[in-house]
Amino acid sequence: MNDQRYMPGFGNEFSTEALPGALPVRGNSPQKAPYGLYAEQLSGTAFTAPRHANRRSWLYRIRPAAVQEPYEPSDIAPRWLSHFDEVPTPPNPLRWDPLPLPGPSAEVDFIDGMTTFGGNAGCGIHLYAANQSMTTRYFHNADGELLIVPQQGRLHIATEFGVIDVEPQEIAVIPRGVRFHVDLPDGAARGYVCENYGAHLRLPDLGVIGSNGLAHPRDFLTPVAAYEDQEGHFEMVAKFQGRLWRAPIGHSPLDVVAWQGSGAPYKYDLRKFNAIGSITWDHPDPSIFLVLHAPSSTPGVDTLDFVAFAPRVLAMQDTFRPPWFHRNIAGEFMGLVHGAYDAKAEGFLPGGASLHNTMIGHGPDAGTFEKASAHDTSKPDYIKDTMAIMFETPVAIETTRFALESPQRQRNYHQCWMGIQKHFDSSQR
Structure with a gap:
């Protein structure tokens, strides 16, 4: 397989070949493709989807994908589950410590190490903990x-x-049906996976923000063509x-x-995300940290939002700067990739997770509230x-x-909020 290389841009039409002249000169499915290759189309949307939303690629391959055993x-x-109704979900805030990494005697790859924490009709949310490359195993998710x-x-x-090499504080998106294989160059690995069942993830429109800000299309990288010409005993795993x-x-x-x-x-x-925020007063809604979203048929409502709270400057004066106490219609599943989260004093660890569901009250813990209330703004x-x-x-x-x-x-x-004190005094404004 060739060395890793990338093409910049998001949602563009790409053309790339690992051998010169491997792409047909005229037509997508010639009677005979160059090098004796087979033409195969991978369609990720309906054939009749509008041009701007249509996602399809022509693949010129050594063998068609149909060449395998049943x-x-x-x-x-x-x-790794796709149903989430095994037990009732309590209307409580939930939080977990990081999943333990597999021990040295265990051989757990990316697929074996996947564990489902929750989901709904729009997505499944999983955490993985692995210590083994996939060796002779390949995978695709239908x-x-x-x-x-x-x-x-x-x-x-x-x-x-x-080939895509991705490290902590980066993300990778694998479209539905694409076959892949995961190696672990650093040994043990851990992270988060969101399985999007809805429309393709895409960049949000910027609206009044203008032409700049948030994630920029030029920073999204797509791999150039590379191939494996190997025969042997392999395993194809499908979801x-x-x-x-x-x-x-x-x-x-x-x-x-x-x-x-x-x-x-x-x-x-994610370190290239250009955060936008208030420079006068009030803490803005988390939607200003939107990286990617999967729109629904209802304008302004997504089936899935992916948000990143990256390094930034808070300059709002006379304002409670951390996220305020809130209840909202959304289900919010958070993870911490690196460092500390500014709305929690302790307990939210890198590799851990939290879930604050529909209309469940949450916000800064007692220590964060007291500190932010006395802060020099x-x-x-x-x-x-x-x-x-x-x-x-x-x-x-x-x-x-x-x-x-889970023991995690x-x-x-809930105790992180129980130390919040009553400050109300009707005689003191």
Whole structure:
């Protein structure tokens, strides 16, 4: 496979070839493709989707994807789920310590190490903890696209479209149906995965923000063509209709020599996010930290928002600067990739997670409230050395049995608010 290289841009039409002349000169499906390749189209949207929303790519490969043995049910432990109604989800704020990394005697790859914490009709939310590369195993997800957020350890993701290397504070998105393989160059790895069942993730329109700000299309990177021409005994694992399946395959499925189109994997460095905020008063809504979203058929309402709380400066005067106490319609699942989160004094650890569901009261803990209430707001706060992320949905996120019964669940999480004091005095304004 060729060295990792990228093409910049988001949602563009790309053309790339690993061998000169591998792309047909005229037409997408010539009678005979160059180098004896097979033409195959991968469509991620309806054929009739509007041009700006259509996602499809032509792949020129050594063998078509149909060349493999039939799938059989997989014996992988069922910790990657697509149903979230095993147990009732309590109307309580929830928080978890990081998943433990597998011990040295265990061999757990990216697929085996996936554990579902919750989800709904729009998305599934998973955490992974692995210590083994996928070696002879390949994977594709027919149920949704995968938004991968490493927290510890780099991922070397070899896809049909080329190679993506992603490290903590970067993200990778693998479209629905794309086959890939994950190696762990640093050994043990841990992170977050959001499985998007809805419309493709895309950049939000900037509206009154103007032409700059938030995430910029030029910073999204798509791999150039690279291919594996290998024969042997391999395993193809598929997630289809909420279940995992496996099939023997006698060659590497990453045999695409050239491709052209608008649907491809990509990566983005969250440290390049250009945060927008208030410079007068009031703490803005978290929507100003929106990186990607999956729109619904209702204008202004998404099935999934991906938000990053990156380093920034808080300059609002006479304002309670951390996130205020709030209840809202959204289900908010947060993770911490790096550093500390400014709305919690302790207990929210890198690799950990929290869930604040529909209309459940939450906000800064007692220590953060007291500190922020006495802070000198004539001077700016420089929020450094941090990266928190959030998967937000317009409906409640149901939790799995594992999440509720996990030893990592902080069953005393509510205590972080119990120290909040009563300051009310009707005689003192």
